[in-house]
Structure formats: C-alpha cells, structure tokens
Amino acid sequence: MSLRPYRDIARRPARQIHVGDVAVGGDAPITVQSMTNTITSDVAATLAQVRALEEAGADIVRISCPDEDSTAALKSIVAESNVPIVADIHFHYRRAIEAAEAGAACLRINPGNIGSRDRVREVVKAARDHNCSMRIGVNAGSLERDILEKFAEPCPEAMVESALNHARVLQDEDFHEFKISVKASDVFLAVAAYRQLAAVTDAPLHLGVTEAGGLRTGSIKSAVGIGMLLAEGIGDTIRVSLSAHPVEEVYAGYEILKSLGLRHRGVSIISCPSCARQAFPVIDTVAELEQRLAHITVPITLSIIGCVVNGPGEARETEIGLTGGGRGNHMVYVNGNQDHKVEDADLVDHIVELVEARAHELETQAQTESENDSAARPETFKAAFWRRSGI
Numbered sequence: 285m286s287l288r289p290y291r292d293i294a295r296r297p298a299r300q301i302h303v304g305d306v307a308v309g310g311d312a313p314i315t316v317q318s319m320t321n322t323i324t325s326d327v328a329a330t331l332a333q334v335r336a337l338e339e340a341g342a343d344i345v346r347i348s349c350p351d352e353d354s355t356a357a358l359k360s361i362v363a364e365s366n367v368p369i370v371a372d373i374h375f376h377y378r379r380a381i382e383a384a385e386a387g388a389a390c391l392r393i394n395p396g397n398i399g400s401r402d403r404v405r406e407v408v409k410a411a412r413d414h415n416c417s418m419r420i421g422v423n424a425g426s427l428e429r430d431i432l433e434k435f436a437e438p439c440p441e442a443m444v445e446s447a448l449n450h451a452r453v454l455q456d457e458d459f460h461e462f463k464i465s466v467k468a469s470d471v472f473l474a475v476a477a478y479r480q481l482a483a484v485t486d487a488p489l490h491l492g493v494t495e496a497g498g499l500r501t502g503s504i505k506s507a508v509g510i511g512m513l514l515a516e517g518i519g520d521t522i523r524v525s526l527s528a529h530p531v532e533e534v535y536a537g538y539e540i541l542k543s544l545g546l547r548h549r550g551v552s553i554i555s556c557p558s559c560a561r562q563a564f565p566v567i568d569t570v571a572e573l574e575q576r577l578a579h580i581t582v583p584i585t586l587s588i589i590g591c592v593v594n595g596p597g598e599a600r601e602t603e604i605g606l607t608g609g610g611r612g613n614h615m616v617y618v619n620g621n622q623d624h625k626v627e628d629a630d631l632v633d634h635i636v637e638l639v640e641a642r643a644h645e646l647e648t649q650a651q652t653e654s655e656n657d658s659a660a661r662p663e664t665f666k667a668a669f670w671r672r673s674g675i
Contacts, residue, residue, distance in 0.1 A: 291545055296517045298488045301417050301461045303344050304368025304389030308521050309488030314546050315343035315521040316537035318530040324354035334365050340534040341549050346370040355382035362387035377403040384410040392419045395453040408457045417461040420450045424468035440476040467494035471509040478513050488520035499528040503536045514544050548583030555588040562590030563608025576636050582646045604638050
C-alpha cells in the first residue's frame, strides 16, 4: 500500500491497442503526442520537426496528409523516424489507404465521414494489411449535420453519440484497433464528453482540449482539462494543442503527467516565487537551470528555495536541494540531507554538475540492472560527483 494514498490514481480499465511499437491503453504508460505544422511534402522540414519532437520526448507524432503529395512524402518520413507516425486524414479515403501503405502506424480518421461501406472496408483492409491502428477524432466544432440537428448545439451527448457512431462502423467490420478522442475548446464541454464516453466504452482515450490557445493560456487551459480527467483515471494518451512550436506541446504534456505522478521525465524543479528573504536571485537562477538542464531525460527532483523558511522541508523531499543562506553561503542537500555549502559565484555551475552526476548515476544503474550484472554496481552519487568534478 502507498504511504501516500492521496496520490494514488486508479486508471480506468481500457483495452490495449498499439501505435507502431507503442502500447496505448491497458497498463501501458500514458503517452505524450504532438503534431508537425510543416508542409508535409517538404520532407526535410517535416523530418527536422519530427526529430525535434523525438528529442523533446514525444512518444507519437501526427502528420497531416491532405493530398497525394503528402502521402507520397510520408514514406520517406516514416523510414527516417524513430517514433510511430500517425497520418491525419480528413474525408478522402484514398489518402488513408496511401498513408497505410506508406507505413503510417495509425490513421486519424472518422470512418463515418469517408463515404460508402465499401470505402470503409477498403480502409480497414489497408489498416489490417499494414498493422495500422486508427483514432476516431470527434471535435465539437465539426460535428456531423444530423447530430447537430438532433441536439441543436455541440454538447457532451452529441459528441459521444458521434464517437460511438464512428466506432460502430469499425466494429461492424470486426476492427477494434482504435482509440477515441472527443475534443472541445471549452474545458467543461471536453471534460463532460470524456467522462460520458469513458463510462460507455473500453476503447483507449486520447485526451486533449483542442485549439487551447497560445503557449501560456493554452498550457494552463489544457492542464486544467486534461489534469481533471487524468486525476480521475481517464485517459491513455494526451496531446496539448498550442499555438506554439510543437515541442512546447511535449514539454507541457510531460509537466501535466509529472504533476500527477503519472510519468517522470527530466528534471522536476521545485522552486519558490522569491521574496525579500531570498539570499540569491531565485527567478534568474531557476530560469538558467531550466535551460541548462533541458538535456537531462532521466527523472530527477531538484528544489531551489531562496531562504531557510521552507527550504529545508522541500529539500528533504528532493534528490538535490539548494537553500539560500547568509553571506553568500548556501546549503546544498543530497537525498534530503545537508551535505555541503556553495558560494554565490559557483551556485549555478555547481548545481548543474550535481544534477548531471546524478543523471549519470541513474543511467549507469539502469544499464547495469538491465544487464542483470550484480557484480558491476554503479558508483555512489557522491563518488560520481567528486570524480566528475575532478576533486
């Protein structure tokens, strides 16, 4: 049993599907997605963005395929990508078939919108033949005309009915490798739709608040909506939709998951907002640390607190901690314990070295454990730090 049961989140049971080699649903980790915004037929530009998203930690990347030039380019993009590629398809069933043949791991398509049952069968066959899953993507801003006539306006019931109608088309073809999203730009509408959908299907759910806005407003809006659902155990993969560079969506997605203890990647910095008690410039220090530690991918906790009021308490809960002290001597904590002091001039460089040493230790430990070589244990954290510091 957890020592902190208030942190426990019971995931909603969902059947598991695969997007390439990435599992979605079941007991798989909640994945983070983003989407390129380049012209897909510009292979070099699109690949550059895919690689930037890979480096940021994206588990899955979606690429729009509105025309034949895009699906033709997709084959080269997929061949060079280290993450599964989802082809974003709207209306034209031939693009879906071409994308599956080009190696897409998943099709984002609403089967009820692509025409006759024969066309649906052709798309399903292409998906089966090429091990391609699908995502049914319902959006409050583009509901079908008959649905809007029935419900008069976008509402949770309308979105869920639309989603289930599309799902039924695939189920009638005995195709079950699909996930569903019911996105809206209104947080309350999106959350209510996902809650209703979660109660009536075991399909894995792709969460998002669509068209959320710019970097700041969109991140906050998404954190509220996606966070509410994740805290209730709803959701198997997420995308934070921002009017910003796509890598910002990945960073925001991980911050949401990290705040709920659902995924951990990179350095989690706990820092105070600063006040007159601060013994060093907290805001500038944290900004510089965020930039210089962005390359770290292993999960590490770091507290940066400007004074001794809350500093020791926060440091006890983190792997590395810094608390502001008098006369330019600040206390460094290691694994919750006071360890040594650092002066103003060395503060940022020192903390960066500590974190990098900790990352090196964890990476070494993980590699050693994966090789099951108990004789070659990694050096201790302190030893790694002093060795890397040349002391």
